Amino acid sequence: MTFEAVKQQEQQNIMPVYSRFQVALVSGKGATATDVNGKQYIDFASGIGVNSLGFCDPEWSAAVAKQAGTLQHISNLYYSPVQTAAAENLCRLSGMSKVFFANSGAEANECAVKLARKYGTDRLGAGRTEIVTLKNSFHGRTVTTLAATGQNEFHEYFAPLTTGFSYAEPNLRSVKNAVTEKTCAVMLELIQGEGGVVPMDKAFVKELRAFCTQRKILMMVDEVQTGVGRTGTFYSYQNYGVVPDVVTSAKGLASGLPLGACLCAEPFADVLGPGTHGSTFGGNPIACAGALVVMKRLAEPEFLKDVREKGNYFAEKLAEMHGVSSVRGMGLMLGAKPARGSVGEIAVKCVEHGLLILTAKDVLRLLPPLVVSKDEADKGLAILREVLDTLEP
Ligand SMILES: *Cc1c(COP(=O)(O)O)cnc(C)c1O
Numbered sequence: 001m002t003f004e005a006v007k008q009q010e011q012q013n014i015m016p017v018y019s020r021f022q023v024a025l026v027s028g029k030g031a032t033a034t035d036v037n038g039k040q041y042i043d044f045a046s047g048i049g050v051n052s053l054g055f056c057d058p059e060w061s062a063a064v065a066k067q068a069g070t071l072q073h074i075s076n077l078y079y080s081p082v083q084t085a086a087a088e089n090l091c092r093l094s095g096m097s098k099v100f101f102a103n104s105g106a107e108a109n110e111c112a113v114k115l116a117r118k119y120g121t122d123r124l125g126a127g128r129t130e131i132v133t134l135k136n137s138f139h140g141r142t143v144t145t146l147a148a149t150g151q152n153e154f155h156e157y158f159a160p161l162t163t164g165f166s167y168a169e170p171n172l173r174s175v176k177n178a179v180t181e182k183t184c185a186v187m188l189e190l191i192q193g194e195g196g197v198v199p200m201d202k203a204f205v206k207e208l209r210a211f212c213t214q215r216k217i218l219m220m221v222d223e224v225q226t227g228v229g230r231t232g233t234f235y236s237y238q239n240y241g242v243v244p245d246v247v248t249s250a251k252g253l254a255s256g257l258p259l260g261a262c263l264c265a266e267p268f269a270d271v272l273g274p275g276t277h278g279s280t281f282g283g284n285p286i287a288c289a290g291a292l293v294v295m296k297r298l299a300e301p302e303f304l305k306d307v308r309e310k311g312n313y314f315a316e317k318l319a320e321m322h323g324v325s326s327v328r329g330m331g332l333m334l335g336a337k338p339a340r341g342s343v344g345e346i347a348v349k350c351v352e353h354g355l356l357i358l359t360a361k362d363v364l365r366l367l368p369p370l371v372v373s374k375d376e377a378d379k380g381l382a383i384l385r386e387v388l389d390t391l392e393p
Contacts, residue, residue, distance in 0.1 A: 003036050021351045028055025031369045031376040033356065042380035044368045045356045049193070049225050049333070052252035052294055054369035060255055060293045067289035074285065076278065086288035089295040090261060093234045096247055098269040101283030102260035105224035105250035106140025111262035111277060112187065112220050112246050113144055117164075119218060119271045120184025130164045130182040131220075132175060137167075138194035139187065139222055148187060151195070170200055172207045185218035185246070190236045193225035196361030197328055197335025202240055209242040218268070220246040224260075225333070228252035229298045229370050232308035232331030239330060252370075254290035259283075298370075307331050307370050310377065314366060317381050323388025328363070332370060335363030341391040349390075355383040 006024040024036045031043045031054050046052065053060050067082065074080055087099045102108045113131060120128030131148065133139065139148040146154055147161035155161060168178040168186075175186060190205060192198040212219040221244040226236035230252060233239050237247070245268055250260035258281075264271070297303060311331040318327045318336045325339040338346055343359040350357045357380075358365040364384075368377070 001036060006036065021348065021356075023351055030054040030057075031372040031380075039354065041351070041354050041356050042376050042383065043356045043372075044366045044380050045358045046252070046367050046369045047256065048358060049230060049251045049367040051256045052228055052230075052370045053255040053297060054371045057255065057293070057371070059297075060290055063289045063293045064257065064286055067286045072284075072286055073281070075280065076283065080283065080285055080288070082285045082288040082292065083283040086283070086291045086295070089292065089299075090249075090263065093295060093299065094247060094249075094263055095243060096263035097266040098264055100262045100272065100277060100279075101288075102250075102262065102279050103258045103281050103284075103287075104140075104260045105222075105248065106142045106145045106260075107279065107282075108224065108248035108250050108260035108262045109139045109145045109148065109187075109222060110142060111272070112185075112222075112248050113148065114277055115246060115262065115264060115268065115271050116185035116187075116218050116220060118276065119268060122271065124184060124216060127182055128184045130166065130180065130184065132166055132168050132178045132183055132186045134170050134188050134192070135167045136170075136192055136195040136198065137187075137189055137222075138192065139189075140224075170198075171204055172211060175208060175211070179215065179217065183215075183217055185220050186212055187220040187222060187246075189222045189224075189226060190240055191226050191231065191330060191333060193333070193365075194360055196363050197333060197365055199328060199330060200240075205237075205240045205242055209244075212245070218245040220244060220248070222248050224248055224250045225367075226330075228294065229304055229307055230331055230333045230367070231329075232304055232311055234298060234304070236330065253294065254287045255294045257284075257287040257290045259287040259291055303370075310372065310374075313374075314368075314377065314381070317377075318366075318384075321385050321388055323385065323391065329366075332366070332368055332372070334366040335360065336366065337363050338388060338391075340393065341388070346387060346391070349387045350384060353383045353387055355380050355387075357384065 027034045033041045117129040135150040137150040139145040144162040150167035168174040227249040247263040326337045
């Protein structure tokens with residue numbers, strides 16, 4: 001099929017909600033993708049931070065194929081050893097007590113919102129159901145997670161949204177002002193991804209932890225983008241030296257299969273009891289088989305150290321580029337602000353030159369697969385430098 005034929009089929013049959021790059025991809029290996037014409041691309045995007053082990057890691061592909069040929073789905077009416085193994089690994093790597101499996105980031109956050117509201121009602125009193133989130137945050141596209149998202153442009157057209165959310169600036173004074181006698185939780189990303197790769201201040205995160213404990217409200221960290229090794233630790237709160245009460249995860253968790261997770265610390269492990277929540281597909285055996293390979297790999301002694309070193313290498317090389325005015329982020333979650341040109345146009349040019357790259361607000365956003373090789377990194381960085389150098393001053 002030619003690119004034009006694919007594009008036409010898309011336009012005829014798919015709701016026009018996505019603005020896509022003019023490329024149709026058909027295969028990939030590691031951090032290199034191939035399009036319908038056989039042209040290759042270096043991948044600094046991993047989908048959107050999803051393919052943590054890159055395209056078609058042999059061990060991952062074999063485990064997923066084996067599970068697909070053994071037992072693909074059973075529902076949550078029965079026990080699944082693949083699901084329980086994935087849960088055990090995830091609890092161990094996160095330091096959390098229990099997990100609920102969903103299928104996406106938004107669903108993981110829906111579970112966190114339900115857990116917080118039930119916690120508030122059960123243990124703090126009737127009406128303790130409101131949640132404070134941060135301005136410029138992103139928590140998903142369902143009606144409730146849109147309400148949690150502290151960016152007005154996402155709210156347009158979809159009123160009435162779920163009530164019970166208010167938005168604070170990323171500092172303790174503003175959070176304190178937003179917290180009322182109805183608040184049950186504060187939810188935040190430690191590095192705002194869609195908001196432009198904006199890391200939270202370390203002192204603020206520690207103060208917030210202490211404040212939530214003191215007020216008996218939940219500290220809920222949305223690790224959907226920052227999680228699963230992305231920032232050089234399994235979850236980004238491990239970089240910040242805090243332990244949240246609730247953690248949500250999705251994107252990189254199963255390296256390309258739909259799996260979300262809402263984890264919680266021991267005191268909250270039984271807040272959501274029988275019949276209060278569920279998911280038809282949640283914790284699907286094939287997705288869990290993929291996640292098991294991801295977690296096995298990330299638990300290897302050098303893996304996360306290697307992510308941190310590669311992250312430093314990327315950050316250094318980006319900062320050296322004349323076309324880049326500043327770099328922010330952590331590990332392999334980086335934002336590079338171009339000195340000139342619009343990020344959208346730069347990303348389009350990068351794709352034309354064989355580099356898949358993301359944008360978020362005013363930055364070029366890099367979320368390469370955690371297994372990106374030095375050679376692929378250098379190739380992709382060379383393409384980016386060349387594109388930035390050819391921009392009109
Ligand atoms: C992507 C993202 C979500 C939404 O995840 P979906 O799987 O698209 O529902 C939620 N929170 C954060 C921080 C994200 O980056």
